Amino acid sequence: MSVRSSLLAILDQGPCYGYQLRAEFHRRTGASSPLNVGQIYNTLDRLERDGLVSRGDADEQGHVYYMITDAGSAEVGDWLGTAVARPTGTRDELPLKLALAATLPGVDVTGMIARQRAETRATLEALRHAADDPAPGARGQDAGAAASPSGETLARQLVADALVYQAEAELRWLDRAAERLAEHPARTLALELDLERPRRGRPPLVAAPIG
Amino acid sequence: MSVRSSLLAILDQGPCYGYQLRAEFHRRTGASSPLNVGQIYNTLDRLERDGLVSRGDADEQGHVYYMITDAGSAEVGDWLGTAVARPTGTRDELPLKLALAATLPGVDVTGMIARQRAETRATLEALRHAADDPAPGARGQDAGAAASPSGETLARQLVADALVYQAEAELRWLDRAAERLAEHPARTLALELDLERPRRGRPPLVAAPIG
DNA sequence: CGACACATGTAACACGTTACATGATTTG
DNA sequence: CAAATCATGTAACGTGTTACATGTGTCG
Numbered sequence: 001m002s003v004r005s006s007l008l009a010i011l012d013q014g015p016c017y018g019y020q021l022r023a024e025f026h027r028r029t030g031a032s033s034p035l036n037v038g039q040i041y042n043t044l045d046r047l048e049r050d051g052l053v054s055r056g057d058a059d060e061q062g063h064v065y066y067m068i069t070d071a072g073s074a075e076v077g078d079w080l081g082t083a084v085a086r087p088t089g090t091r092d093e094l095p096l097k098l099a100l101a102a103t104l105p106g107v108d109v110t111g112m113i114a115r116q117r118a119e120t121r122a123t124l125e126a127l128r129h130a131a132d133d134p135a136p137g138a139r140g141q142d143a144g145a146a147a148s149p150s151g152e153t154l155a156r157q158l159v160a161d162a163l164v165y166q167a168e169a170e171l172r173w174l175d176r177a178a179e180r181l182a183e184h185p186a187r188t189l190a191l192e193l194d195l196e197r198p199r200r201g202r203p204p205l206v207a208a209p210i211g
Numbered sequence: 212m213s214v215r216s217s218l219l220a221i222l223d224q225g226p227c228y229g230y231q232l233r234a235e236f237h238r239r240t241g242a243s244s245p246l247n248v249g250q251i252y253n254t255l256d257r258l259e260r261d262g263l264v265s266r267g268d269a270d271e272q273g274h275v276y277y278m279i280t281d282a283g284s285a286e287v288g289d290w291l292g293t294a295v296a297r298p299t300g301t302r303d304e305l306p307l308k309l310a311l312a313a314t315l316p317g318v319d320v321t322g323m324i325a326r327q328r329a330e331t332r333a334t335l336e337a338l339r340h341a342a343d344d345p346a347p348g349a350r351g352q353d354a355g356a357a358a359s360p361s362g363e364t365l366a367r368q369l370v371a372d373a374l375v376y377q378a379e380a381e382l383r384w385l386d387r388a389a390e391r392l393a394e395h396p397a398r399t400l401a402l403e404l405d406l407e408r409p410r411r412g413r414p415p416l417v418a419a420p421i422g
Numbered sequence: 423c424g425a426c427a428c429a430t431g432t433a434a435c436a437c438g439t440t441a442c443a444t445g446a447t448t449t450g
Numbered sequence: 451c452a453a454a455t456c457a458t459g460t461a462a463c464g465t466g467t468t469a470c471a472t473g474t475g476t477c478g
Contacts, residue, residue, distance in 0.1 A: 001304075001436090001437070002302050002303075002304045002307050002308070002437095002438095003302070003437080003438070004436095004437075004438095005308070006307060006308075006311050009311055009312075009315065010311075010404075012315075013315065013316075013404055014404050016404065017457080017458090018457070018458065018459090019456060019457055019458085020404070024404065027314070028310065028311050028314040029307050029310050029311050030310055031307075032299055033298070033299075033302060036438095036439065036440065036441095037456095037457080037458085037459095038439080038440070038441080038442090038458095038459075038460085039437095039438070039439065039440085040458095041458065041459055041460085042437095042438085042439090042459090042460090043437085043438090045459095046436085046437085058458095062445095062446080062457075062458085063457080063458095064457090064458070064459095079308070080308075080312055080315075080318055080323065081323075081326075082326075083323075083326045083327045083329075083330035083331075084304050084305045084308060084327060084330075085330070086331075086334065086374075086377075086378075087244070088243055088244075091213050091214070091244060091466085092213075092373060092377070093212075093213045093295050094295045094373070095369055095370045095372075095373035095374075096213050096217060096240050096242075096370070097213070097216070097217075097290070097291075097295060098369055099239065099240050099241055099365070099366035099367075099369045099370050100217050100220055100221075100239050100240050100366070101220075101291055102365055102366060102369070103238070103239040103363075103365075103366060104220065104223075104224065104291075105224075107291055112291065112292075112294075115292075115293075115294045116294045116295060118294075119294035119295075119296070120294075120297075123297065152314075154310070154313055154314075154391060154392070154395050155310035155311070155313060155314060156310075157391055158306055158309055158310040158313070158388055158391060159306045159307070159310050161306075161384055161387050161388065161391070162303060162305070162306035162384050163297075163306075165380045165381075165383055165384040165387070166297075166303070166377070166380055166384075167297075168380065169376045169377055169379065169380030170376075172376055173372055173373050173376040173377075176372050176376070177369055177372065180365060180368055180369060180372070181365070184365050193221075193224055193225050193227065193231070193235065212464090212465070213465095213466095214465080214466070215464095215465070215466095228429080228430090229429070229430065229431090230428065230429055230430085247466095247467065247468065247469095248428095248429080248430085248431095249430090249431075249432085249467080249468070249469080249470090250465095250466070250467065250468085251430095252429095252430065252431055252432085253431090253432090253465095253466085253467090254465085254466090256431095257464085257465085269430095273429075273430085273473095273474080274429080274430095275429090275430070302438085
C-alpha cells in the first residue's frame with residue numbers, strides 16, 4: 001500500500017490533480033522509480049471508492065483536482081503514526097529461493113550464492129557511484145551548485161541509503177548462508193518428496209495436550 | 212512470483228497434489244508463513260493455464276496429482292540459474308514513507324524513527340529468541356534431540372537469518388536517517404505543493420541536446 | 423456423535439503495473 | 451507541420467490473499 005498511502009499523504013497537503021500528484025510523489029520520495037501515470041488515476045479511483053478522497057469538477061484549464069476527505073486525513077494520520085510492520089513470515093524471494101534450492105537434489109547452491117553475490121555487489125557499487133552523482137534529471141543547469149540540502153535531496157538520500165544498507169545486509173546474509181551450507185554435510189540436504197500415504201482424518205496425538 | 216516459482220520447483224521433483232505441495236513448501240522453505248491452501252489450487256490453475264504443469268486425473272484416493280511439463284522444467288532451471296534482481300527503484304515502504312514524511316509540515320519524523328526503531332528492535336529480539344527454540348510444530352517428541360542438521364532445519368535457519376540481517380540493516384538505516392535529518396536545517400525540509408501554473412506542451416530545452 | 427484434519431475447489435478482492443486511446447498545447 | 455509534453459482516462463492482467471462451500475475419514 002505504498003503508492004496508495006503516499007498519494008493520500010500528499011493530498012493531505014492540499015488538492016492536487018493527477019499529473020501534479022505524480023510530480024510531487026517523485027519530488028518527495030526521491031523515487032528513481034518512474035511510476036506510470038495511469039496508476040495515479042487508477043489509485044485515485046480506488047481512493048474515491050473508499051471514501052478517502054473526493055473528486056472535484058474540472059477547472060477552467062481542465063485540471064481535475066482531488067481533495068482528501070476527513071476519513072482520508074484520519075488514515076494519513078494513522079499511517080504516519082504507525083510503524084511499518086514487517087510480516088513475521090516474510091515472503092522475501094531470495095531467502096525462500098535459496099532455502100528451497102538447498103533441498104533440491106542436483107542444484108549447485110554454492111554457485112547460486114556466488115552468482116547472487118556478484119549481482120548484489122555490482123548493484124551496490126552502482127548505488128555508491130550514483131550517490132556521488134548530482135541530482136538525477138538535472139540537465140546541466142545546476143551542475144555546480146550541489147550544496148543547499150533541501151527536502152528534495154534528503155528524500156533521495158534516504159531512499160538511496162536504504163538501498164545501500166539493504167544490499168550490504170544481503171551480502172552479509174549470503175556469506176552466512178554459505179557458512180551454514182558448509183556446516184551441513186552435503187548428503188543430508190536434499191529432501192525427498194514425502195510420499196508416505198497420508199492418512200485422512202484426525203491425526204493421532206503425539207503428546208498429551210496441555211491441560 | 213515467489214510462491215508460484217517455489218511450487219513449480221517442488222513439482223520438478225515429482226508429481227504432487229495440492230495439500231502435499233503445501234506441506235513440501237513449508238518443509239523446504241522454513242516458512243513460518245501459513246500459506247493458505249486455497250492459494251495452492253489457485254496457483255496450480257494458473258500454472259496449468261501457462262502450460263507449465265499438467266493436471267492428472269484423480270487416483271483411487273481422490274488425490275489430484277499435477278506434474279510438471281518440459282516448459283515448466285525449463286522455467287525452474289531458469290529461475291534457479293538467475294540471480295534475484297532487486298528493482299533499482301525499490302518500492303520499499305519504510306524508506307518511501309520516511310522520505311515522504313520528511314517533506315510534510317508538522318510531522319514528527321524523529322518520533323516516527325523512534326517508534327520504528329522500537330518496533331524493529333522488538334522484532335529482532337523475538338527473532339533471536341525464536342532461533343534458540345526447537346523446531347516449531349515439533350510437539351514434544353523430538354524436544355531433546357536437537358542435533359542432526361537436516362535440510363529442513365537448514366531451510367529454517369536460512370530464512371530466520373535473513374529476517375535477522377534485514378532487521379539489523381533496518382536499524383542501521385534508521386540511525387543513518389536520524390543523522391541525515393539532523394544534518395538538515397529543519398526549515399528547509401517541508402515542501403510546499405508546487406503550484407506554479409504548469410505550462411502545457413513541450414518544455415524549453417535547458418541544455419543543448421547531444422549532437 | 424462431534425470435532426478435527428485432510429482434501430479440493432470457487433469466487434472475489436487488493437494492489438501494482440502496463441498498454442492503449444485521446445486530446446490540447448507549445449516549441450522548433 | 452511534427453514532435454514532445456501535459457493531461458485524463460480505460461481496460462486488462464498478474465500475483466498474492468482470503469473467505470467460503472463441500473465432502474471424507476478418523477479418533478475420542
